[in-house]
Amino acid sequence: MSNAASCPACGTSVATPLEHIGLDEQHRSYSPGNPAVADELTRLANVPGDQYQMLRCGQCGLEYCEPFVAPGEQSYQLVYKTLSLYPGERWEFKFVPGQLSKQDTIGEIGCGSGEFLKICRSAGIPAMGVDFSKDAIDSCIASGLDAKLMDVSGESSAFVAANRRTAIVAFQVLEHLANPTSLFALASEWSAPGASLWVAIPSNRRPSRIFHERDFLDQPPHHMTRWTEDSLKIVGERNGWKLARLLYEPMTLMTRLWWIATRTRTYKAFAATRFHKARSLEMALRTMIYPWALLRSLTMGESMSGQTMMVQYAKA
Numbered sequence: 339m340s341n342a343a344s345c346p347a348c349g350t351s352v353a354t355p356l357e358h359i360g361l362d363e364q365h366r367s368y369s370p371g372n373p374a375v376a377d378e379l380t381r382l383a384n385v386p387g388d389q390y391q392m393l394r395c396g397q398c399g400l401e402y403c404e405p406f407v408a409p410g411e412q413s414y415q416l417v418y419k420t421l422s423l424y425p426g427e428r429w430e431f432k433f434v435p436g437q438l439s440k441q442d443t444i445g446e447i448g449c450g451s452g453e454f455l456k457i458c459r460s461a462g463i464p465a466m467g468v469d470f471s472k473d474a475i476d477s478c479i480a481s482g483l484d485a486k487l488m489d490v491s492g493e494s495s496a497f498v499a500a501n502r503r504t505a506i507v508a509f510q511v512l513e514h515l516a517n518p519t520s521l522f523a524l525a526s527e528w529s530a531p532g533a534s535l536w537v538a539i540p541s542n543r544r545p546s547r548i549f550h551e552r553d554f555l556d557q558p559p560h561h562m563t564r565w566t567e568d569s570l571k572i573v574g575e576r577n578g579w580k581l582a583r584l585l586y587e588p589m590t591l592m593t594r595l596w597w598i599a600t601r602t603r604t605y606k607a608f609a610a611t612r613f614h615k616a617r618s619l620e621m622a623l624r625t626m627i628y629p630w631a632l633l634r635s636l637t638m639g640e641s642m643s644g645q646t647m648m649v650q651y652a653k654a
Protein backbone atom coordinates (compact mmCIF):
# COMPACT_ATOMS: atom_id res chain seq x y z
CA MET A 339 0.00 0.00 0.00
CA SER A 340 1.22 3.50 -0.68
CA ASN A 341 -0.17 7.00 -0.54
CA ALA A 342 -1.36 8.00 -3.96
CA ALA A 343 -3.65 10.46 -5.66
CA SER A 344 -7.11 10.03 -4.12
CA CYS A 345 -9.45 7.41 -5.59
CA PRO A 346 -11.81 8.96 -8.20
CA ALA A 347 -14.70 6.83 -6.85
CA CYS A 348 -14.43 7.00 -3.03
CA GLY A 349 -11.79 9.65 -2.34
CA THR A 350 -9.47 7.36 -0.30
CA SER A 351 -5.77 7.90 -0.95
CA VAL A 352 -4.48 4.48 0.08
CA ALA A 353 -3.80 2.34 -2.98
CA THR A 354 -1.76 -0.66 -4.09
CA PRO A 355 0.50 -0.10 -7.10
CA LEU A 356 -0.24 -2.41 -10.04
CA GLU A 357 1.33 -2.47 -13.51
CA HIS A 358 3.09 0.32 -15.41
CA ILE A 359 1.79 1.11 -18.88
CA GLY A 360 4.11 2.78 -21.39
CA LEU A 361 2.43 5.39 -23.61
CA ASP A 362 4.49 4.57 -26.70
CA GLU A 363 3.74 0.87 -26.48
CA GLN A 364 0.02 1.56 -25.99
CA HIS A 365 -0.14 3.89 -28.95
CA ARG A 366 1.75 1.48 -31.21
CA SER A 367 -0.99 -1.08 -30.39
CA TYR A 368 -3.69 1.47 -31.35
CA SER A 369 -2.09 2.14 -34.74
CA PRO A 370 -0.11 -0.93 -35.86
CA GLY A 371 2.39 -0.13 -38.61
CA ASN A 372 1.85 3.62 -38.37
CA PRO A 373 4.46 5.17 -36.05
CA ALA A 374 3.46 8.73 -37.06
CA VAL A 375 -0.06 8.18 -35.68
CA ALA A 376 1.42 6.60 -32.53
CA ASP A 377 3.67 9.65 -31.98
CA GLU A 378 0.76 12.03 -32.52
CA LEU A 379 -1.38 10.10 -30.01
CA THR A 380 1.43 10.27 -27.44
CA ARG A 381 1.65 14.04 -27.99
CA LEU A 382 -2.15 14.43 -27.65
CA ALA A 383 -2.25 12.30 -24.46
CA ASN A 384 -0.82 15.34 -22.69
CA VAL A 385 0.84 13.28 -19.95
CA PRO A 386 4.06 14.61 -18.35
CA GLY A 387 6.01 11.29 -18.25
CA ASP A 388 6.09 8.40 -20.68
CA GLN A 389 4.02 5.94 -18.65
CA TYR A 390 0.98 5.44 -16.45
CA GLN A 391 1.01 3.70 -13.08
CA MET A 392 -2.12 1.61 -12.41
CA LEU A 393 -3.36 1.68 -8.80
CA ARG A 394 -5.97 -0.31 -6.90
CA CYS A 395 -7.91 1.61 -4.26
CA GLY A 396 -7.57 0.02 -0.81
CA GLN A 397 -11.12 1.03 0.09
CA CYS A 398 -13.42 0.32 -2.88
CA GLY A 399 -11.18 -1.73 -5.22
CA LEU A 400 -11.40 0.69 -8.16
CA GLU A 401 -8.36 0.43 -10.43
CA TYR A 402 -7.28 3.76 -11.87
CA CYS A 403 -4.26 5.29 -13.50
CA GLU A 404 -1.84 7.96 -12.46
CA PRO A 405 -1.54 10.52 -13.94
CA PHE A 406 -5.33 10.57 -14.14
CA VAL A 407 -5.60 12.58 -17.37
CA ALA A 408 -8.06 11.76 -20.17
CA PRO A 409 -6.78 12.12 -23.73
CA GLY A 410 -9.37 14.57 -25.14
CA GLU A 411 -11.46 14.70 -28.30
CA GLN A 412 -8.67 15.06 -30.90
CA SER A 413 -7.04 11.89 -29.63
CA TYR A 414 -10.33 9.96 -29.77
CA GLN A 415 -10.95 11.17 -33.31
CA LEU A 416 -7.59 9.74 -34.35
CA VAL A 417 -8.09 6.44 -32.47
CA TYR A 418 -11.60 5.95 -33.84
CA LYS A 419 -10.34 6.65 -37.34
CA THR A 420 -7.68 3.92 -36.94
CA LEU A 421 -9.78 1.31 -35.12
CA SER A 422 -13.47 0.54 -35.51
CA LEU A 423 -14.78 0.98 -31.96
CA TYR A 424 -18.45 1.94 -32.32
CA PRO A 425 -20.19 -1.45 -32.32
CA GLY A 426 -23.70 -1.53 -33.74
CA GLU A 427 -24.81 -4.31 -31.39
CA ARG A 428 -24.37 -4.40 -27.66
CA TRP A 429 -26.03 -6.44 -24.94
CA GLU A 430 -27.19 -3.31 -23.09
CA PHE A 431 -28.80 -1.92 -26.27
CA LYS A 432 -31.17 -4.90 -26.20
CA PHE A 433 -31.60 -5.28 -22.45
CA VAL A 434 -32.40 -1.70 -21.39
CA PRO A 435 -35.27 -0.98 -23.84
CA GLY A 436 -37.03 -4.06 -22.44
CA GLN A 437 -37.00 -2.33 -19.03
CA LEU A 438 -38.50 0.92 -20.38
CA SER A 439 -41.94 1.96 -21.63
CA LYS A 440 -43.31 4.51 -24.11
CA GLN A 441 -44.09 6.77 -21.12
CA ASP A 442 -40.37 7.06 -20.42
CA THR A 443 -38.17 9.81 -21.79
CA ILE A 444 -34.53 8.88 -22.27
CA GLY A 445 -31.39 10.98 -22.01
CA GLU A 446 -28.26 9.29 -23.32
CA ILE A 447 -24.84 10.50 -22.15
CA GLY A 448 -22.21 9.62 -24.78
CA CYS A 449 -24.61 8.66 -27.58
CA GLY A 450 -21.86 8.19 -30.21
CA SER A 451 -23.32 7.90 -33.70
CA GLY A 452 -26.77 7.14 -32.26
CA GLU A 453 -27.19 3.35 -32.39
CA PHE A 454 -29.15 3.27 -29.12
CA LEU A 455 -31.19 6.38 -30.02
CA LYS A 456 -32.28 4.56 -33.19
CA ILE A 457 -33.39 1.52 -31.16
CA CYS A 458 -35.43 3.83 -28.89
CA ARG A 459 -36.97 5.50 -31.96
CA SER A 460 -38.01 2.09 -33.37
CA ALA A 461 -39.52 1.19 -29.98
CA GLY A 462 -41.46 4.49 -29.85
CA ILE A 463 -39.58 5.70 -26.75
CA PRO A 464 -38.62 9.41 -26.90
CA ALA A 465 -34.85 9.74 -26.57
CA MET A 466 -32.24 12.45 -26.78
CA GLY A 467 -28.46 12.11 -26.73
CA VAL A 468 -25.37 14.18 -25.95
CA ASP A 469 -21.79 13.48 -26.97
CA PHE A 470 -18.47 15.36 -26.93
CA SER A 471 -17.63 14.35 -30.50
CA LYS A 472 -18.82 16.74 -33.21
CA ASP A 473 -18.51 13.98 -35.85
CA ALA A 474 -20.77 11.71 -33.76
CA ILE A 475 -23.42 14.42 -33.26
CA ASP A 476 -23.35 15.36 -36.98
CA SER A 477 -23.96 11.70 -37.79
CA CYS A 478 -26.91 11.55 -35.32
CA ILE A 479 -28.46 14.71 -36.78
CA ALA A 480 -28.02 13.38 -40.33
CA SER A 481 -30.05 10.33 -39.19
CA GLY A 482 -32.81 12.60 -37.88
CA LEU A 483 -32.04 11.89 -34.21
CA ASP A 484 -32.34 14.33 -31.32
CA ALA A 485 -28.73 14.96 -30.24
CA LYS A 486 -26.59 17.80 -28.94
CA LEU A 487 -22.87 18.46 -28.65
CA MET A 488 -21.78 18.46 -25.01
CA ASP A 489 -18.72 17.53 -22.95
CA VAL A 490 -19.80 15.52 -19.88
CA SER A 491 -16.95 17.00 -17.85
CA GLY A 492 -17.68 20.56 -18.97
CA GLU A 493 -20.44 23.01 -18.08
CA SER A 494 -23.84 21.53 -18.88
CA SER A 495 -26.02 23.71 -21.04
CA ALA A 496 -29.41 25.11 -20.06
CA PHE A 497 -31.39 22.64 -22.17
CA VAL A 498 -30.52 19.82 -19.75
CA ALA A 499 -32.47 21.33 -16.83
CA ALA A 500 -35.29 22.29 -19.21
CA ASN A 501 -35.67 18.70 -20.52
CA ARG A 502 -35.91 16.43 -17.47
CA ARG A 503 -35.82 12.72 -18.36
CA THR A 504 -37.27 9.68 -16.57
CA ALA A 505 -34.24 7.54 -17.44
CA ILE A 506 -30.61 8.41 -18.15
CA VAL A 507 -28.31 5.92 -19.82
CA ALA A 508 -24.52 6.02 -20.20
CA PHE A 509 -23.06 3.05 -22.04
CA GLN A 510 -19.28 2.53 -22.04
CA VAL A 511 -18.62 6.13 -20.99
CA LEU A 512 -17.68 6.10 -17.29
CA GLU A 513 -14.39 4.25 -17.82
CA HIS A 514 -13.20 6.97 -20.23
CA LEU A 515 -13.69 9.91 -17.87
CA ALA A 516 -11.00 11.72 -15.87
CA ASN A 517 -13.84 13.06 -13.73
CA PRO A 518 -16.25 10.12 -13.21
CA THR A 519 -18.44 12.09 -10.80
CA SER A 520 -19.32 14.51 -13.62
CA LEU A 521 -21.40 11.76 -15.26
CA PHE A 522 -23.52 11.37 -12.11
CA ALA A 523 -23.85 15.16 -11.73
CA LEU A 524 -25.09 15.52 -15.33
CA ALA A 525 -27.49 12.60 -14.79
CA SER A 526 -28.87 14.36 -11.68
CA GLU A 527 -29.40 17.64 -13.51
CA TRP A 528 -30.97 16.02 -16.55
CA SER A 529 -33.38 13.68 -14.70
CA ALA A 530 -36.81 13.96 -13.09
CA PRO A 531 -37.47 12.87 -9.46
CA GLY A 532 -37.66 9.06 -9.23
CA ALA A 533 -35.61 8.60 -12.41
CA SER A 534 -33.35 5.64 -13.07
CA LEU A 535 -29.78 5.72 -14.33
CA TRP A 536 -28.23 2.86 -16.33
CA VAL A 537 -24.44 2.76 -16.45
CA ALA A 538 -22.72 0.04 -18.52
CA ILE A 539 -18.98 -0.48 -18.19
CA PRO A 540 -16.45 -3.20 -19.04
CA SER A 541 -17.12 -6.15 -16.75
CA ASN A 542 -14.72 -7.16 -14.00
CA ARG A 543 -15.67 -10.75 -14.97
CA ARG A 544 -14.72 -10.43 -18.66
CA PRO A 545 -12.38 -13.21 -19.83
CA SER A 546 -9.29 -10.99 -20.25
CA ARG A 547 -9.54 -10.02 -16.55
CA ILE A 548 -10.24 -13.59 -15.39
CA PHE A 549 -7.22 -14.92 -17.32
CA HIS A 550 -5.05 -11.86 -16.43
CA GLU A 551 -4.41 -11.10 -20.08
CA ARG A 552 -3.33 -7.75 -21.35
CA ASP A 553 -6.04 -5.91 -23.30
CA PHE A 554 -4.59 -2.60 -24.49
CA LEU A 555 -8.05 -1.12 -25.07
CA ASP A 556 -8.96 -1.86 -21.44
CA GLN A 557 -6.00 0.23 -20.23
CA PRO A 558 -5.23 3.97 -20.21
CA PRO A 559 -5.41 6.28 -22.00
CA HIS A 560 -8.45 4.49 -23.54
CA HIS A 561 -9.91 3.18 -20.25
CA MET A 562 -8.85 5.24 -17.24
CA THR A 563 -10.67 3.12 -14.65
CA ARG A 564 -11.62 -0.52 -13.99
CA TRP A 565 -14.72 -0.76 -11.81
CA THR A 566 -15.91 -3.12 -9.07
CA GLU A 567 -19.32 -3.50 -7.42
CA ASP A 568 -18.12 -1.55 -4.33
CA SER A 569 -16.67 1.32 -6.36
CA LEU A 570 -19.87 1.60 -8.43
CA LYS A 571 -21.99 1.62 -5.27
CA ILE A 572 -19.85 4.25 -3.52
CA VAL A 573 -19.49 6.61 -6.48
CA GLY A 574 -23.29 6.52 -6.87
CA GLU A 575 -23.98 7.13 -3.19
CA ARG A 576 -21.60 10.09 -3.08
CA ASN A 577 -23.42 11.66 -6.04
CA GLY A 578 -27.10 11.12 -5.29
CA TRP A 579 -27.67 7.74 -6.95
CA LYS A 580 -28.49 4.49 -5.09
CA LEU A 581 -27.33 1.21 -6.64
CA ALA A 582 -30.51 -0.84 -7.20
CA ARG A 583 -28.94 -3.79 -9.04
CA LEU A 584 -25.82 -4.93 -10.80
CA LEU A 585 -26.20 -7.06 -13.93
CA TYR A 586 -23.64 -9.09 -15.84
CA GLU A 587 -23.81 -9.70 -19.58
CA PRO A 588 -24.50 -13.42 -20.02
CA MET A 589 -22.05 -15.67 -21.82
CA THR A 590 -23.19 -18.72 -23.78
CA LEU A 591 -21.85 -22.12 -22.76
CA MET A 592 -20.06 -22.50 -26.10
CA THR A 593 -18.27 -19.17 -25.64
CA ARG A 594 -17.26 -20.16 -22.09
CA LEU A 595 -15.89 -23.47 -23.33
CA TRP A 596 -13.99 -21.74 -26.13
CA TRP A 597 -12.32 -19.34 -23.68
CA ILE A 598 -11.39 -22.05 -21.20
CA ALA A 599 -10.15 -24.52 -23.83
CA THR A 600 -8.00 -21.98 -25.69
CA ARG A 601 -6.33 -20.95 -22.40
CA THR A 602 -5.10 -24.45 -21.53
CA ARG A 603 -1.40 -25.28 -21.69
CA THR A 604 -2.11 -27.99 -24.30
CA TYR A 605 -3.92 -25.57 -26.60
CA LYS A 606 -1.29 -22.85 -26.19
CA ALA A 607 1.46 -25.34 -27.05
CA PHE A 608 -0.46 -26.28 -30.21
CA ALA A 609 -1.06 -22.61 -31.08
CA ALA A 610 2.70 -22.04 -31.01
CA THR A 611 3.32 -24.67 -33.72
CA ARG A 612 3.14 -24.26 -37.50
CA PHE A 613 -0.06 -26.38 -37.54
CA HIS A 614 -2.17 -23.80 -35.71
CA LYS A 615 -3.71 -22.43 -38.91
CA ALA A 616 -5.03 -25.85 -39.97
CA ARG A 617 -8.68 -25.29 -39.09
CA SER A 618 -9.69 -28.95 -38.86
CA LEU A 619 -6.76 -29.78 -36.54
CA GLU A 620 -7.49 -26.76 -34.36
CA MET A 621 -11.16 -27.76 -34.06
CA ALA A 622 -10.31 -31.39 -33.33
CA LEU A 623 -7.98 -30.41 -30.50
CA ARG A 624 -10.43 -27.91 -29.03
CA THR A 625 -13.23 -30.50 -29.12
CA MET A 626 -10.99 -32.97 -27.28
CA ILE A 627 -10.41 -30.40 -24.53
CA TYR A 628 -14.12 -29.47 -24.19
CA PRO A 629 -15.14 -32.18 -21.66
CA TRP A 630 -12.38 -30.95 -19.32
CA ALA A 631 -13.37 -27.33 -20.08
CA LEU A 632 -16.96 -28.18 -19.11
CA LEU A 633 -15.83 -29.44 -15.71
CA ARG A 634 -13.64 -26.38 -15.26
CA SER A 635 -16.59 -24.18 -16.24
CA LEU A 636 -18.74 -25.77 -13.51
CA THR A 637 -16.09 -25.14 -10.85
CA MET A 638 -15.67 -21.52 -12.01
CA GLY A 639 -19.38 -20.91 -11.39
CA GLU A 640 -20.42 -17.35 -12.19
CA SER A 641 -16.91 -15.94 -12.03
CA MET A 642 -16.63 -15.43 -15.81
CA SER A 643 -19.29 -13.69 -17.92
CA GLY A 644 -19.62 -11.44 -20.95
CA GLN A 645 -17.71 -8.25 -21.78
CA THR A 646 -20.05 -5.82 -20.02
CA MET A 647 -21.58 -5.23 -16.60
CA MET A 648 -24.32 -2.71 -15.89
CA VAL A 649 -25.67 -0.88 -12.87
CA GLN A 650 -29.23 0.32 -12.51
CA TYR A 651 -29.27 3.27 -10.10
CA ALA A 652 -32.29 4.98 -8.56
CA LYS A 653 -32.28 8.73 -7.98
CA ALA A 654 -31.91 9.25 -4.23
Ligand SMILES: [Zn+2]
Nearest residue numbers: 345348395398
Ligand atom coordinates in the same frame (compact mmCIF):
# COMPACT_ATOMS: atom_id res chain seq x y z
ZN1 LIG B 1 -11.86 3.94 -3.90
